Amino acid sequence: MTRSRSWRSEEVARNDRALLSAAREVLAADGAHASVAAIAARAGVGVGSLYRRYRTKQELFQRLCLIALREYLDAANEGLAMDDPWEGLIHYAMASIRSGPGSLAPVAGTFDVTEEMTELAERGDRAVAELVARAHMAGVLRAEVTAVDLELLIEQLSKSPLQEQLQRQGRTELYDAALNARERIITIALDGLRAAPAGVLPGQAPGYELFTMRWAPQEGGAAE
Amino acid sequence: MTRSRSWRSEEVARNDRALLSAAREVLAADGAHASVAAIAARAGVGVGSLYRRYRTKQELFQRLCLIALREYLDAANEGLAMDDPWEGLIHYAMASIRSGPGSLAPVAGTFDVTEEMTELAERGDRAVAELVARAHMAGVLRAEVTAVDLELLIEQLSKSPLQEQLQRQGRTELYDAALNARERIITIALDGLRAAPAGVLPGQAPGYELFTMRWAPQEGGAAE
């Protein structure tokens, strides 16, 4: 394909970046059934190049997960660094929705979780808990909302069914409109977190196991 | 399997209902890659029984889509029948999230759309537009929110990534907790629709083509 200019390490690094971002896109679009061929094609490289850098599909996903966890932690810390509790919370939520582990959910349980990953996740969870506590203290966050509510809401907003389908059908001309529409929806949904005279939330606060459960290695097999 | 009691038409009808609800569940869980074997297994019948009732996989999905569209229209009309504009809107949204065409999005474009389906969709869209207009008139709905915003938000909330994964991993013991957590998230997100002193929505209102686009038959094939 594009073979020109200088070479060696430069193109290697570029291919690696292209592979990672392509993997994230394809994973978001095709879910658990994302194929290595699709990832390589979207990155504009051959499958051979993919397998030279990652020995297996799982290894690529593992690396992807690590990166997402780092971004997740960074987003939370950036939010904590902001003065306004509400702005900080929303900053974290927005960043997490865009790059978060939400799109990785389909492959959760298909590879081993390294110690580094669990540690990053725990540090992130602590930061988010602090973010939530601070917002509660300031009275800007709806009183009943817990950190798990927030995380699950973020996960719910992470996927973009509209954009996925647009991409699958190749309707690139509507992509900008879809992006805009998504921003609006996210804004609406996150505004529901504000402290307001609205009604109460149904049921009781969910436990953390709903969030940690999925990363346990899967042995049982099919459902039913 | 369960073969007892009286018989004939009774069991036939029961199997049909089981098939339809199983198809919806599997479609929601596995997306576009839902297999007939999985649907039949979840319904507790053999694949033979499935193919005796529906000549092809597409025919089953078509029927499923028709039913969802009917429920969609019914939900909108029920909402219009309620006196309180806000209550009516939320009633529609809740019902549509639960049974709506959102979970059918993955298979959109894979089968022909009958006239009956387009007519039902149009009548539903008109009813929703009226629902939105009424809520705006009463001043209970955030001013900038359009019918498309509402529909897209509903679609976003239709999927339940958490429950999907729970089901895939066979963790039935957490199912109730996940259901409860989902109710909370939906309540939060829908509360963002309320007229409130919150900020403005980003960008401009999305056009209807974002919603109708997907049902066009797909000829191009893969993306990129």
Add this chain to the structure above:
DNA sequence: TCAGTTGCGGAGTGATTCGCTCCGCAACGA
């Protein structure tokens, strides 16, 4: 009691798609 009928479950089938390997080749340095 016993053919005849009906709808059932699921093994079997060819086609397709998967993750992954391997090889010929193009772009460099010397």
Add this chain to the structure above:
DNA sequence: TCGTTGCGGAGCGAATCACTCCGCAACTGA
């Protein structure tokens, strides 16, 4: 010009797909 390096993608065995077909159980009429 030759050796080296990393590339793209054809090809492979395994797995999975939508769909067919058949032996059998549950029921009916005589």
